[in-house]
Amino acid sequence: MILNEKNGIKYFTFEKMNNVRHCFSTRVGGVSQGCYESLNLAFREDTRENVLENYRRICSAIGVDYRNTFWTRQIHGDRIVRAVASDRGKGLFLDRDEEGYDAVITDEKDIVLTGFSADCVLIFYYDPVNEAVGIAHSGWRGTVLGIGGKTVEAMGREFGTEPEALICGIAPAIGKCCFQVDRPVVDEFLDKVEGSEKYITKDEYNDGKYYIDLHSINEMILINYGVKRDNIENSRICTKCNSELFYSHRLMGNARGSMAGMISL
Numbered sequence: 025m026i027l028n029e030k031n032g033i034k035y036f037t038f039e040k041m042n043n044v045r046h047c048f049s050t051r052v053g054g055v056s057q058g059c060y061e062s063l064n065l066a067f068r069e070d071t072r073e074n075v076l077e078n079y080r081r082i083c084s085a086i087g088v089d090y091r092n093t094f095w096t097r098q099i100h101g102d103r104i105v106r107a108v109a110s111d112r113g114k115g116l117f118l119d120r121d122e123e124g125y126d127a128v129i130t131d132e133k134d135i136v137l138t139g140f141s142a143d144c145v146l147i148f149y150y151d152p153v154n155e156a157v158g159i160a161h162s163g164w165r166g167t168v169l170g171i172g173g174k175t176v177e178a179m180g181r182e183f184g185t186e187p188e189a190l191i192c193g194i195a196p197a198i199g200k201c202c203f204q205v206d207r208p209v210v211d212e213f214l215d216k217v218e219g220s221e222k223y224i225t226k227d228e229y230n231d232g233k234y235y236i237d238l239h240s241i242n243e244m245i246l247i248n249y250g251v252k253r254d255n256i257e258n259s260r261i262c263t264k265c266n267s268e269l270f271y272s273h274r275l276m277g278n279a280r281g282s283m284a285g286m287i288s289l
Contacts, residue, residue: 064281187250
């Protein structure tokens with residue numbers, strides 16, 4: 025990934041997606057104050073004026089119109105929604121009809137698909153053949169449900185996307201270094217995600233604790249659904265380790281802002 029800076033806004037982009045407008049935001053360059061400092065992109069308890077200004081700034085930096093953003097309420101599930109022209113502005117300016125979807129896809133231009141993260145994995149999708157894009161929110165629950173792979177399937181159904189043509193990016197998220205979990209979470213992965221045992225390590229200093237590599241498991245899921253390994257750009261950047269750039273739920277709890285991933289044709 026590339027760390028960019030424009031007009032004080034810092035954001036990441038994927039090298040493999042340099043011909044489609046997109047970004048993964050940081051917390052740097054906005055106007056929010058206090059625990060939301062500074063580029064908070066979720067309303068939470070921040071002021072509406074601050075959040076709108078933050079969107080205006082980040083969208084201007086990547087060359088999209090913040091009035092065209094589209095987002096739903098993420099619930100750590102595996103439901104996927106296709107965005108159409110009338111969805112522009114939903115979430116930021118208009119009420120959201122779509123509730124409870126963790127991935128959004130489209131083949132229409134100038135819809136800025138938006139997903140949120142403060143440790144969870146965001147997966148970006150670009151089909152250069154059929155001109156379609158998507159973004160999926162894959163926290164540990166979404167990873168167990170395989171939302172990353174199900175989004176590949178959804179793009180195939182909706183747009184004729186061939187998995188081997190897809191270019192995917194896995195954004196900064198909590199790394200294996202910091203994602204410590206209890207045995208019940210490990211059991212969910214072992215029961216439902218074949219091959220995940222390779223990316224789970226016992227914490228040698230704490231009984232009953234383990235570390236899970238969400239970046240690698242999501243990459244494995246994409247490959248299992250037919251995406252070429254060479255077409256996946258995996259950031260492997262830990263949000264908790266880099267709190268000067270990112271909000272981290274594990275580190276900050278609920279008193280924090282949110283980053284956003286955006287992609288638009």
